[in-house]
Amino acid sequence: MTDTPVTEMSFEQAMAELEQVLGQLERGDVALDQSITLYERGAALKARCEAKLKEAEEKVAAITLDSDGNPTGTTPADIQ
Template identity: 90%
Template sequence: MTDTPVSEMSFEAAMAELETVLGKLERGDVALDESITLYERGALLKARCEAKLKEAEEKVAAITLDADGNPAGLKHVEGL
């Protein structure tokens, strides 16, 4: 686990750490207190990944195409 706040992590960093957390929890070789801490961190990491994916989907959806199928510009999406 890193000390980086989850809210500052990129999608890739959050996903990599989430995979590490899941691996530790699946092995079951950590103490109960550490398992709880890992579970809490994992829940935050999962939420961060979901938020970053939603943000990316909104950006992609905002791209408009012209009659030939070429990007014609971006629609304004509130908050982006």
């Protein structure tokens, strides 16, 4: 686990750490207290991934194309 707050992680960072957490929990080689902490961190990471995916979906949905296939109705900053 990293010390980075979940709310500051990119989708990729959160997903990578979530995979690590799941691996540790699946192996079952951690103490009960640590398992609970890992589970809580995993739940927060899952929520972060879901939020980032929803944000990306909303940005994609907001993009409309003109007759030439160019994005309209958004600014380059909106697309990032």
